[in-house]
Amino acid sequence: MSSNKIVMGGPTATEKEGEAAESITPGHLVEYVSGNLEQFQKHSTAGGVAEPLVATKAPYSGDPTTDIESVEDAYAGGDYVFVAGLKRFIRVLGLLFGGSNAAGAAPDVAANADITAGDFLVSYGNGAVRKYDSSNDSPGAVIGVAREDVDNSGSASQARLVYEVL
Known part of the structure; x- marks a missing residue:
């Protein structure tokens, strides 16, 4: 978008x-x-x-x-x-981390930069967001939900992503 x-x-x-x-x-x-x-x-x-x-x-x-x-x-x-x-339900044009920069451990994997509308999002730790990983992340860390599909798993750059604050 x-x-x-x-x-x-x-x-x-x-x-x-x-x-x-x-x-x-x-x-x-x-x-x-x-x-x-x-x-x-x-x-x-x-x-x-x-x-x-x-x-x-x-x-x-x-x-x-x-x-x-x-x-x-x-x-x-x-x-x-x-x-x-931001308040709940505000839509934001945020930044999704570049998946090719992922370290490949725990939630830091390229697949967490392949977003489908409806995915929950958390901070990647550099200002960008990534997909929530239920086996590694606290549910309280969820910042929003994706409102569009964006596959940034093969990119070194951050990409734009629309999400809604929860």
Whole structure:
């Protein structure tokens, strides 16, 4: 699915702003930097419980006649970053991990980048999401459910994926 919006619909998201502690692309699952509620980093715990926070694009980031550039433009460390606090049922244009980068152990396998609509999703630990693995992940770690099919198992790059927050 192609879209130029990160928060795609559903209940209104709560917006937050802060400083990017590292390079963050709109759509990345993010978390507060430990001890600093004004800085964000990519969610860093694979299969770990995550607050439903996602980086969004800047509302006024360039040419006001077009917003084509913004969803793929990463924030650099030190940039002002925009984040949405997501509520249940909001649809998000997030990022799915590149399966060819998987280590091949436990839930870190390429097959967890082959998503079918309806699959539950958890953090991959680098801002992207992956398929929930019931033998390795806590049910409390599920962040959302996929709303489209995306097979990214053979790619080294992250891919866009629409999911709905649970």
